[in-house]
Amino acid sequence: MTATTTEADPAHAYPGYLEFLADADEYGAVEVALGLLESGVPAERVLLELVAPAQAEVGERWARNEWSVAQEHAATHISERVVAAVAAYVNPRPVRGRIVVACMDGEWHALPPRLVAEVLRLRGWQVTFLGASVPAAHLVSYLHRYDAEAVALACALPMRLPYAHRMIEACRRADVPVLVGGRGFGDDGRWAARLGVPWAPDAPSAADLVADERALRRVTPPRLDHLADDEYASLTKRRGELIDSALADLRERVPSVNDYTVAQLDSTISDLGYIVDFLAAALYVDDATLFTDFVGWLVSILTSRGVPAGAVGLTLDHYAQVLRDFPRAAAFLAESRELVSASAAR
Known part of the structure; x- marks a missing residue:
């Protein structure tokens, strides 16, 4: 397939973009995203209304056994390339402090937190994205070396919650506020509340929470007496x-x-x-x-x-x-x- 001109609306561009993912056509997918940007669509909308829902559909197709693991991996790689292309096109300069974004140790679903990192960057933060499966000791060592306003930790799988709790506590001992996101904390954030940590359901909410220092530093004790x-x-x-x-x-x-x-x-x-x-x-x-x-x-x-x-x-x-x-x-x-x-x- 080759890319075609898309209307300046991610919803209209979505079917064609998804077809490029299905065909493993990286160049076509990138052209769709850049075409939207050139048409005046804000980068945040391209990331959240095109890339994010398409990647969710990729996961659903794998779950329904419509796509193989190889097809899912190829599509995810293309999505990552699209995110990189959008970031390079916009290339915002930071005017606010540093935010560190990372996946829990053992957590390999790095694209959703990458989208959060890019939205934070678009809103003026200096963002360090540490990627997938970051060991707690390495994260804390990084925080001791570089000043950070906050750490955003992602968890896609609830089975990682015990490890998530240890990472949260380790960051707090380093005196850095923590917020979390991802399906691993429950669709409504119930398990984040159980661990006593602020939770954001999506990238815009994470950006709003990071900007609210009072809410970010409000710590409630975990409810783990059981x-x-x-x-x-x-x-x-x-x-x-x-x-x-x-x-x-x-x-x-x-x-x-x-x-x-x-x-x-x-x-x-x-x-x-x-x-x-x-x-x-x-x-x-x-x-x-x-x-x-x-x-x-x-x-x-x-x-x-x-x-x-x-x-x-x-x-x-x-x-x-x-x-x-x-x-x-x-x-x-x-x-x-x-x-x-x-x-x-x-």
């Missing part, structure tokens, strides 16, 4: 044991697992680990919906790839049996098992 029962700590210590026992159980109850290819086996082990990690995160914030929402998502992903919902149910049953002395974990597993049973019955 961790005194030690379920979270005990579960994380047993992570490897749980995965191994769940795999052994599957091999026994589903003989076809023994004929899996290396890739299929690796994927299965990863899924078993994700179930443990999301359960641990749910225990950390004491919210069953964190785990049940994940299980519902996992079932939809696996069924779109031909794996029956009952396969997830078998693993939930196994974990429930092994963790029968963990009251909160057992309750979360029971809720999720009901959800899977309902899905399997459809």
Whole structure:
């Protein structure tokens, strides 16, 4: 495909832009974005009304098994190139202090926080974007070396919440205010509130929050008294044991697992680990919906790839049996098992 002139509206340009992503046509996608800028559309609108929704659709197409991982990666790379082209075209000069933007350790979804970083830059801040999976120690070391008005931390996966809390506390010990964003904190920011940290649902909200020093420095204590029962700590210590026992159980109850290819086996082990990690995160914030929402998502992903919902149910049953002395974990597993049973019955 080749780029065509687009109307000066991201909504009108969106279908063609998405087609360029589907065709892995980097040059066409960049031309669409630059054409909007040349037509007078503000850069912030191009980022938030063109790039962001298109990238969300990329993720949905992967989830529906319409696109392969390779197609999703190619489209994401093009989106990153488009963001870079928009930033280079506008090239604003900072008139405000430094904001550091980073992903949590182990968090690789870097495009959403990159969009936040660029919106902050467009609004006059000097922004340092540290990218994906930044270890807490390295982030704190950077903050000690460079003065920062605030740190914006992104988390896309709720299973990273325990690590997020440690990074938040580490930044605060360095006397730097923190704000967070991303689906990992809940669509309504409920888990950010549980951790006692300001949350922004989108890039404009993050920019408004950063500009409000009083709100940014308002710290509420985390509500984590439930961790005194030690379920979270005990579960994380047993992570490897749980995965191994769940795999052994599957091999026994589903003989076809023994004929899996290396890739299929690796994927299965990863899924078993994700179930443990999301359960641990749910225990950390004491919210069953964190785990049940994940299980519902996992079932939809696996069924779109031909794996029956009952396969997830078998693993939930196994974990429930092994963790029968963990009251909160057992309750979360029971809720999720009901959800899977309902899905399997459809």
